[in-house]
Amino acid sequence: MxxxxxxxxxxxxxxxxxxxxxxxxxxxxxxxxxxPRPPKPRYAVTIAVSSRTLFDMTSERKIFxxxxxxxxxxxxQEHEDEPLKPGAAFPFVKAVMSVNARLRxxxxxxxxxxxxxxxxxxxxxxxxxxxNSINHYDLTIERFCMTGGKSPIGYLKAYMTNLYLxxxxxxxxxxxxxxxAAAIMxxxxxEVELSDTQLRVAFDGDAVxxxxxxxxxxxxxxxDTFFEHEKRFENKPLAQGPLKCFLExxxxxxxxxxxxxxxxxxxxxxYLVTARSAASSGARVLKTLRSWGLEIDEALFLAGAPKGPLxxxxxxxxxxxxxxxxxxxxxxLGTISAHVPYGIGQKYNRGKLIEENPQKQ
Amino acid sequence: MNTDDDVKQFVTGVVSxxxxxxxxxxxxxxxxxxxDLKEEQEPKAPAAASGVLNPGPGFPFVKAVQRVNEKxxxxxxxxxxxxxxxxxxxxxxxxxxxxVANSIKHxxxxxxxxxxxxxxxxxxxLRSNKVKLFLSTNTDYITKAQDTGVPAALLYGQRGxxxxxxxxxxxxxxxxxxxxxTTDRPKDEDTGEDQLQSVQLTQSSLEDLVALIGEMRRKFxxxxxxxxxxLMTVCSPRNVCVRALxxxxxxxxxxxxxxxxxxxxxxxxxxxIQPHILYDHGLQYxxxxxxxx
Numbered sequence: 001m002x003x004x005x006x007x008x009x010x011x012x013x014x015x016x017x018x019x020x021x022x023x024x025x026x027x028x029x030x031x032x033x034x035x036p037r038p039p040k041p042r043y044a045v046t047i048a049v050s051s052r053t054l055f056d057m058t059s060e061r062k063i064f065x066x067x068x069x070x071x072x073x074x075x076x077q078e079h080e081d082e083p084l085k086p087g088a089a090f091p092f093v094k095a096v097m098s099v100n101a102r103l104r105x106x107x108x109x110x111x112x113x114x115x116x117x118x119x120x121x122x123x124x125x126x127x128x129x130x131x132n133s134i135n136h137y138d139l140t141i142e143r144f145c146m147t148g149g150k151s152p153i154g155y156l157k158a159y160m161t162n163l164y165l166x167x168x169x170x171x172x173x174x175x176x177x178x179x180x181a182a183a184i185m186x187x188x189x190x191e192v193e194l195s196d197t198q199l200r201v202a203f204d205g206d207a208v209x210x211x212x213x214x215x216x217x218x219x220x221x222x223x224d225t226f227f228e229h230e231k232r233f234e235n236k237p238l239a240q241g242p243l244k245c246f247l248e249x250x251x252x253x254x255x256x257x258x259x260x261x262x263x264x265x266x267x268x269x270x271y272l273v274t275a276r277s278a279a280s281s282g283a284r285v286l287k288t289l290r291s292w293g294l295e296i297d298e299a300l301f302l303a304g305a306p307k308g309p310l311x312x313x314x315x316x317x318x319x320x321x322x323x324x325x326x327x328x329x330x331x332x333l334g335t336i337s338a339h340v341p342y343g344i345g346q347k348y349n350r351g352k353l354i355e356e357n358p359q360k361q
Numbered sequence: 362m363n364t365d366d367d368v369k370q371f372v373t374g375v376v377s378x379x380x381x382x383x384x385x386x387x388x389x390x391x392x393x394x395x396x397d398l399k400e401e402q403e404p405k406a407p408a409a410a411s412g413v414l415n416p417g418p419g420f421p422f423v424k425a426v427q428r429v430n431e432k433x434x435x436x437x438x439x440x441x442x443x444x445x446x447x448x449x450x451x452x453x454x455x456x457x458x459x460x461v462a463n464s465i466k467h468x469x470x471x472x473x474x475x476x477x478x479x480x481x482x483x484x485x486x487l488r489s490n491k492v493k494l495f496l497s498t499n500t501d502y503i504t505k506a507q508d509t510g511v512p513a514a515l516l517y518g519q520r521g522x523x524x525x526x527x528x529x530x531x532x533x534x535x536x537x538x539x540x541x542x543t544t545d546r547p548k549d550e551d552t553g554e555d556q557l558q559s560v561q562l563t564q565s566s567l568e569d570l571v572a573l574i575g576e577m578r579r580k581f582x583x584x585x586x587x588x589x590x591x592l593m594t595v596c597s598p599r600n601v602c603v604r605a606l607x608x609x610x611x612x613x614x615x616x617x618x619x620x621x622x623x624x625x626x627x628x629x630x631x632x633x634i635q636p637h638i639l640y641d642h643g644l645q646y647x648x649x650x651x652x653x654x
Binding site: 016017020021023024025026027028031035037038040041069070073123124125127128131132134135141142143144145146147148149150154155157158159 | 582583584589591592595596597598599600602603606607610615616617618619620621622623624625626627628629630632633646
């Protein structure tokens with residue numbers, strides 16, 4: 001996926017892009033208010049967030065479900081000037097903004113920054129309330145797409161999105177199918193204090209950073225076979241999973257801090273939180289990361305223990321996992337979690353195969 | 362004014378839904394945008410039938426407009442606020458005129474008038490026909506029309522990919538969203554007196570046009586409308602886009618879709634939005650947009 005941005009630079013297209021970019025740069029530079037200008041999409045780490053992940057729209061959603069689209073839009077218009085409350089992705093967005101501030105201070109002319117785009121299915125009229133809310137919290141989100149009901153997938157590609165966060169599982173699955181890292185955000189059951197100086201991102205291993213090939217072995221042949229298999233293929237890198245490219249993008253930004261001697265004070269920290277055990281199946285994972293040239297700051301092998309308590313100590317701004325069982329466990333203890341609907345894990349619930357067509361009485 | 366040049370040819374045998382010409386929203390489009398004129402270029406595909414021209418880049422637009430009219434009349438058989446598409450043609454190609462008339466009938470297009478003009482008088486032809494919107498793929502003509510106060514827009518789209526089911530109109534909002542008293546405005550540039558006047562002239566006709574489109578749009582629900590209005594800002598920050606949205610709303614049109622690019626590559630987005638027409642006053646922001654495939 002990181003290759004996507006490079007691959008799409010046919011000569012003519014690049015020329016046009018440069019022009020679009022130069023116009024916006026000139027505009028922003030000439031503004032009386034010294035707003036930070038958004039980076040060039042080609043070089044940026046672009047995160048697209050939906051309206052429901054950025055803001056808490058539960059009561060509005062209820063109106064939509066119970067009273068229909070027209071009443072919902074009317075309601076939003078009536079309350080246009082009332083800011084919405086923060087949603088699940090809000091802390092993540094704030095943390096990303098503070099990383100950008102550090103990057104701008106160290107590299108004033110660089111385009112390698114985070115870029116947050118509001119990508120919503122909402123009608124443009126609802127968008128006014130969304131932008132008013134963004135203004136209220138002073139978020140640096142300059143780009144948005146309000147698709148008025150149409151699928152955002154094509155627009156995700158047009159904005160060269162590196163990560164898409166939404167509450168809609170269908171859209172997230174579609175995005176993953178198109179090679180875009182994506183996850184379904186959940187709001188935790190309790191609020192936990194998070195760092196406002198360091199962005200912390202936690203990843204599950206199998207079927208998130210890596211493919212689900214080993215997950216399949218566990219589900220179909222059991223743990224013992226899994227351990228044997230992983231030992232035997234320890235030196236064969238796993239195939240990549242849907243979030244690998246996002247980890248890569250984070251690594252690219254981390255290295256910019258290292259280059260300026262800021263490794264100890266780096267405002268981005270990544271964690272691997274895996275049910276694998278260090279003794280038996282962990283080596284393959286570390287070797288795979290090494291073969292990809294990727295670093296992860298902390299690798300935590302739980303050997304099957306629940307992830308909730310450990311995540312509670314880490315306090316990530318977001319935790320990606322493919323299995324709802326782990327997502328639920330994490331949320332119970334206050335971790336903001338994002339479900340990656342990928343791989344064999346989707347067919348199982350707590351270790352049992354979900355029946356495709358449940359028998360009706 | 363020499364009215365000889367302003368001769369209209371009425372295309373016979375075409376069914377028109379027009380009830381009241383004074384209420385019609387007249388859109389003028391050059392005939393060589395609607396059809397492929399064989400004499401101008403090598404035929405890209407064999408002709409649909411003898412004496413009939415192949416569709417041009419403006420063809421999907423005409424079909425989509427027709428569908429809006431049909432849906433409006435479906436809702437209200439006595440509807441008077443309808444689109445009225447007229448073709449502009451220069452007189453010095455009599456052969457193509459009959460081909461155009463044949464083609465209109467062949468494709469079942471709801472076009473009853475073909476107006477003749479030349480480079481010099483075309484803007485007066487626009488005004489005498491009460492044209493509310495002029496469409497072209499030629500940026501010089503667009504600027505010319507705008508300079509004399511007629512809103513003019515670019516025909517966008519690649520042959521074969523534009524939808525026929527929904528008329529999609531896109532406004533570039535960067536200049537619509539400026540405000541005197543905010544910090545989101547670029548430092549003052551020297552604007553000539555003439556330029557200022559022409560901007561104001563076109564702005565009031567644009568307001569009229571927007572109000573009419575808004576009135577038509579309101580006859581349909583938020584979903585499944587045959588008419589869709591979109592707004593895009595190309596290089597401005599988010600608040601300019603919101604102000605443009607509110608301005609259009611104040612003029613009577615609630616846009617359905619909005620995009621704030623703030624410097625992101627335009628052509629990618631446009632290729633996905635697929636509008637039929639792109640309104641950009643002064644063509645400041647879209648000069649390089651590929652209008653033809």
